[in-house]
Amino acid sequence: MLRKPHFVLLLVVSLAVLILLALPASVRSKLRLTAGGLFLPLFGLAGTAQAVGERAGAALTPRSVMASRILELEEECRTLRVALMESQLSERENDRLRQMVGFAGRNRWKLKPARVIGRDPASWWQAVHLDIGSQDGVITNLAVLSPEGLVGRVAEVGPRTCRVVLVGDPNCPVSAALADTRDSGVVRGASAGDFRGAVVDLSYLSRDAVVRPGQRVITSGQGGIYPAGITVGEVIDSRMVEAGIYVEARVRLAVNLAGIDHLWVKLP
Amino acid sequence: MNWVHPISLLLVTWVASFLQAAPWSARLGLGAQPDILPALVVYAAFNGSLSTTAGVAIMAGLSYDALSSGPFGLTVLPLTILGVLLHRRRDLVLRDSAWTQASLGAVATLAVTVLSLTLLWVFGPLVGTGPVPAVYQADFRLGGDGGPDLGVRLLWQCVVLVTGGALATPVVFRFFGWIDSTFNYRPVAMAVNRSDREIKRGRF
Numbered sequence: 001m002l003r004k005p006h007f008v009l010l011l012v013v014s015l016a017v018l019i020l021l022a023l024p025a026s027v028r029s030k031l032r033l034t035a036g037g038l039f040l041p042l043f044g045l046a047g048t049a050q051a052v053g054e055r056a057g058a059a060l061t062p063r064s065v066m067a068s069r070i071l072e073l074e075e076e077c078r079t080l081r082v083a084l085m086e087s088q089l090s091e092r093e094n095d096r097l098r099q100m101v102g103f104a105g106r107n108r109w110k111l112k113p114a115r116v117i118g119r120d121p122a123s124w125w126q127a128v129h130l131d132i133g134s135q136d137g138v139i140t141n142l143a144v145l146s147p148e149g150l151v152g153r154v155a156e157v158g159p160r161t162c163r164v165v166l167v168g169d170p171n172c173p174v175s176a177a178l179a180d181t182r183d184s185g186v187v188r189g190a191s192a193g194d195f196r197g198a199v200v201d202l203s204y205l206s207r208d209a210v211v212r213p214g215q216r217v218i219t220s221g222q223g224g225i226y227p228a229g230i231t232v233g234e235v236i237d238s239r240m241v242e243a244g245i246y247v248e249a250r251v252r253l254a255v256n257l258a259g260i261d262h263l264w265v266k267l268p
Numbered sequence: 269m270n271w272v273h274p275i276s277l278l279l280v281t282w283v284a285s286f287l288q289a290a291p292w293s294a295r296l297g298l299g300a301q302p303d304i305l306p307a308l309v310v311y312a313a314f315n316g317s318l319s320t321t322a323g324v325a326i327m328a329g330l331s332y333d334a335l336s337s338g339p340f341g342l343t344v345l346p347l348t349i350l351g352v353l354l355h356r357r358r359d360l361v362l363r364d365s366a367w368t369q370a371s372l373g374a375v376a377t378l379a380v381t382v383l384s385l386t387l388l389w390v391f392g393p394l395v396g397t398g399p400v401p402a403v404y405q406a407d408f409r410l411g412g413d414g415g416p417d418l419g420v421r422l423l424w425q426c427v428v429l430v431t432g433g434a435l436a437t438p439v440v441f442r443f444f445g446w447i448d449s450t451f452n453y454r455p456v457a458m459a460v461n462r463s464d465r466e467i468k469r470g471r472f
Contacts, residue, residue: 006352028339035333123301129289
């Protein structure tokens, strides 16, 4: 049996944990952010070390390689300028047509760039920490994107950092739809047989839904958090579940969640 | 009293928690994150006082939960239970053997993982995941119950965790052995000649 001091210690810690868990979620969130603040010096140190490493790497890169890279980027920039011009023309046309039909105008996205400074230490949660917080105008439940598609949503916000739960985390279900047929369902948790969280399930599709491998999956906009039309991924395969009540499709995420480093938070 | 040992343990716990959450962590390659905090608690339980063990377990649990999506404070309990049980039985274990250290590290990591997941299943739905917009709650109910997914993926994560714990524990013991020998004073060796152990000889 346990000796008295061991027993007393276990009792005190158990009680303290129970009290902590019984606190309101907002209080626990504040406590977590306060405790997380203790790691800010280490996050800062890691960021500085990374920047120094990048600068050292750039200094070691030969001039010829840099020059050819600049030429490549200039070429890409010219192509993107043309694409932007075309897109602006389409946008203006779209606005004119909206005015003519009487539709409400579209809101322009306000995107805030951010850097990934940390990941969730627990393997069964999918989350990252970003280097922007409430001081930068970030609030909870904002969509987080990368150029490839949807990444997740802001779950907790501190003054200088925020925690983002990623698509595939149990706490980040997403209302999504098949891009061509508009059949909608819910993207949730990591599918069986995938170790890296690159595959998720699109559940609750109608049993009559036409699901084909390669179909693009986008956000449906019905959840209230993610704007409609953001790419989530593409269908790998599908099956009937729950005795044929609904169809579930496996979806390969468009974003490589293991390799994300720079993201964009869509501000309200 | 010498404070090098407990302070270095707490400092290493703080840095280890951060390294587990660093963006370049082993999770990227393995798909699961090895956990070295149980190894630190095992070391503290075998080589520290009860208060040092409790301090390390509480610090490790709070640091881990501060950077994780799980309920804040939940990990403190499995680590403290582990530390207290090992501290109680430490005189019965051959703690200097690397094989014993590795075995203990593996078992301790598995025990902490199983306890943490059990507590998550019990307390996860009770404590919830914080306020979410009303429209989103419909998705939330459909999408999950606030608990982690179980399956083949979790099995792989457990394999990585247990292997990581088994490898990390002897390393932690060696590292603190070096800290101890470098920064701590050595106890004065007892004199060889002791008057009370002298053999009194008679004349013949």
